[in-house]
Amino acid sequence: MSQFRIFDVIIWGATGFTGRLVAEYLLKTYGNDVGLRWAIAGRNEEKLKQIRAELKDDSIPILLADSDDKESLDELAARTKVICTTVGPYAKYGSKLVEACIEQGTDYCDLSGEPQWIRSMIDQHQDAAAEAGVRIVNCCGFDSIPSDLGVMFLQNAIKEKTGQYAQHIKLRLKAMSGTFSGGTFASMQNVLHEANTDSMTRRVLKSPYGLNPEIDNQGDDVPDLEAVIFDKDAESYITPFLMAGINTKIVRRSHALSGFQYGKGFRYDEATLSGPGFKGKLKGIGMALQLATLVVGKPGSRLRNYLDSKLPDPGEGPDKEARENGFFNFLLIGKLEDGTVVRGKVTGDRDPGYGSTSKMLGECAVCLAKDKDKTPEVAGLLTPSIAMGDVLLNRLQKNAGLTFSIEE
Numbered sequence: 001m002s003q004f005r006i007f008d009v010i011i012w013g014a015t016g017f018t019g020r021l022v023a024e025y026l027l028k029t030y031g032n033d034v035g036l037r038w039a040i041a042g043r044n045e046e047k048l049k050q051i052r053a054e055l056k057d058d059s060i061p062i063l064l065a066d067s068d069d070k071e072s073l074d075e076l077a078a079r080t081k082v083i084c085t086t087v088g089p090y091a092k093y094g095s096k097l098v099e100a101c102i103e104q105g106t107d108y109c110d111l112s113g114e115p116q117w118i119r120s121m122i123d124q125h126q127d128a129a130a131e132a133g134v135r136i137v138n139c140c141g142f143d144s145i146p147s148d149l150g151v152m153f154l155q156n157a158i159k160e161k162t163g164q165y166a167q168h169i170k171l172r173l174k175a176m177s178g179t180f181s182g183g184t185f186a187s188m189q190n191v192l193h194e195a196n197t198d199s200m201t202r203r204v205l206k207s208p209y210g211l212n213p214e215i216d217n218q219g220d221d222v223p224d225l226e227a228v229i230f231d232k233d234a235e236s237y238i239t240p241f242l243m244a245g246i247n248t249k250i251v252r253r254s255h256a257l258s259g260f261q262y263g264k265g266f267r268y269d270e271a272t273l274s275g276p277g278f279k280g281k282l283k284g285i286g287m288a289l290q291l292a293t294l295v296v297g298k299p300g301s302r303l304r305n306y307l308d309s310k311l312p313d314p315g316e317g318p319d320k321e322a323r324e325n326g327f328f329n330f331l332l333i334g335k336l337e338d339g340t341v342v343r344g345k346v347t348g349d350r351d352p353g354y355g356s357t358s359k360m361l362g363e364c365a366v367c368l369a370k371d372k373d374k375t376p377e378v379a380g381l382l383t384p385s386i387a388m389g390d391v392l393l394n395r396l397q398k399n400a401g402l403t404f405s406i407e408e
């Protein structure tokens with residue numbers, strides 16, 4: 001190991017809305033001493049000093065690196081075991097860092113919910129990362145940890161109980177309280193922009209297996225829900241879930257990377273519950289229309305510009321009260337071949353996108369840095385469940401306010 005590798009974790013993007021929360025979480029949970037050596041990084045020294053002043057700890061080290069300056073990223077990666085990055089949109093600012101981490105032998109975790117960018121990183125770097133023994137772990141926040149670890153948890157519980165795995169798992173958002181930040185909107189808008197201009201992006205977004213090792217590897221899964229329909233298993237109408245586009249692909253990637261351990265016929269889907277009866281149907285239609293306001297109108301069109309002007313700018317997001325009063329609650333429905341149904345639950349105790357996400361990402365970074373001897377021996381472009389499995393799940397339950405349970 002490089003003698004300059006003096007940190008366990010560097011948070012790159014600490015001046016942004018989410019990065020600052022990750023720094024706050026590490027300081028509160030692990031302190032700032034030899035137990036966990038960590039630093040904050042970004043492109044603007046003055047802003048980083050300001051963050052450090054807000055954290056009230058002048059001894060937190062500050063490092064500088066810009067997404068356009070590969071040399072600065074190489075130096076950053078060489079100084080730590082793990083880079084935890086919140087610099088997004090990742091498709092715009094993230095590619096050189098992935099390259100630097102692989103070259104420097106540094107593990108990596110992020111919050112990218114951008115399927116087209118993750119696909120291009122897999123295609124470009126899977127072999128090199130695997131050969132270098134480096135773990136590049138995407139989607140370590142609300143997308144896609146509850147889905148990815150939720151499926152792993154439910155399948156393990158079902159296997160223990162029945163000796164089999166479920167053939168179909170449905171994840172249903174029961175309730176949540178939280179909003180988006182400007183950085184997340186910027187990332188979503190960039191995905192839409194790339195989908196308008198690039199056919200590979202459209203192909204990745206459209207295919208249920210867009211992030212599997214082989215994109216054309218077809219199973220029985222169908223594209224994500226685009227209508228309001230009744231779900232008998234949930235006894236409720238269901239409506240599209242915004243995060244399904246990335247989450248379902250991550251769960252299927254995990255399954256493929258596991259060697260299809262649940263069987264090639266395994267199916268997975270996600271949706272939001274809107275309730276039973278006519279009221280539930282109407283509510284579902286209302287929720288779908290609300291979602292549509294995020295994606296209607298061509299980038300640059302008058303309608304899109306008007307809608308964008310109502311959304312937060314990069315650096316802005318939900319306030320402390322909204323983060324602390326936020327929560328999420330998912331229902332998992334596992335169906336076995338003989339028709340048996342087993343239900344599970346995943347919950348989080350802060351707003352999903354920031355309060356809870358910053359804790360999930362922080363725990364992923366610490367898990368990569370500190371638990372290598374307990375986690376699976378894997379390398380490459382990975383998902384959270386494949387890279388860290390139960391070790392991460394236990395950390396999230398112990399420290400980060402998440403719960404995973406079976407509904408008896």
Ligand SMILES: NC(=O)c1ccc[n+]([C@@H]2O[C@H](COP(=O)([O-])OP(=O)(O)OC[C@H]3O[C@@H](n4cnc5c(N)ncnc54)[C@H](OP(=O)(O)O)[C@@H]3O)[C@@H](O)[C@H]2O)c1
Nearest residue numbers: 015016017018067087088141142143181183184187314315
């Ligand atoms: N998956 C999830 O659950 C989840 C949840 C939350 C956020 N996210 C994602 O996380 C990312 C960050 O979101 P956010 O709301 O925290 O965004 P943000 O507040 O806009 O922060 C972006 C950060 O990137 C930095 N940055 C921008 N350009 C850079 C460059 N050229 N070189 C180095 N640093 C640069 C900014 O630095 P300056 O301060 O110097 O401008 C800032 O620190 C987004 O992609 C978002 O979609 C995902």
